[in-house]
């Protein structure tokens with residue numbers, strides 16, 4: 136018997152130094168496919184992704200986005216493509232090696248008892264490596280804030296390392312997602328929880344990026360601060 140098939144979606148913006156390593160890590164797992172969603176990176180990440188797609192022909196695909204840039208926008212496009220395909224599990228992972236591809240099987244396995252699995256820094260045995268105290272505090276505060284406002288129960292609502300059952304992702308109203316940036320993670324988690332998804336968490340060790348630069352902008356931060364409130368005041372339409 137063969138296990139479930141999985142598609143990993145990795146959004147990229149200026150990740151040329153990291154993408155080959157993370158892609159190789161993902162490719163080590165049999166029956167896992169990779170979709171790179173590149174936002175027309177000025178550093179040529181898209182060309183590197185194309186080269187990887189040639190190298191791992193049939194297992195890696197690249198979506199070259201044009202138009203409005205953003206992590207949330209990229210994931211919406213990636214989710215649509217994934218749902219048009221046939222993978223049983225659809226995973227999300229950052230390109231910057233903060234998420235170790237070796238931990239992917241643990242996330243996938245946990246979908247046996249959950250509809251959406253979060254790779255979590257804030258459950259027992261979860262960890263963060265190389266974050267200064269200020270960044271740790273900010274992330275802890277953000278999670279407390281989100282949990283308080285939205286009443287989400289997950290310990291790590293802002294982790295970008297996730298694995299969805301395809302059927303659960305298919306319940307999301309993708310055309311109603313408003314996030315451009317990182318608040319996409321909270322918005323989709325909230326939508327899934329409201330639709331009755333069983334949310335599971337498995338511990339991960341998150342390692343701060345060594346190469347490349349962060350893309351956190353003020354606009355994207357402001358969006359993240361407002362999103363929890365927006366979610367709770369917006370009347371549910373279905």
Ligand SMILES: Nc1nc2c(ncn2[C@@H]2O[C@H](COP(=O)(O)OP(=O)(O)OP(=O)(O)O)[C@@H](O)[C@H]2O)c(=O)[nH]1
Nearest residue numbers: 146147148174204205206209229230344348349350
């Ligand atoms: N397609 C796309 N990907 C993005 C965009 N912004 C960020 N990403 C990717 O999303 C993932 C997470 O972004 P990061 O910049 O690492 O965000 P972060 O982890 O909060 O910040 P760091 O401290 O720099 O790691 C990475 O794979 C980025 O390349 C974007 O606008 N479009």
Ligand SMILES: [Mg+2]
Nearest residue numbers: 229231233344
């Ligand atoms: Mg990062």
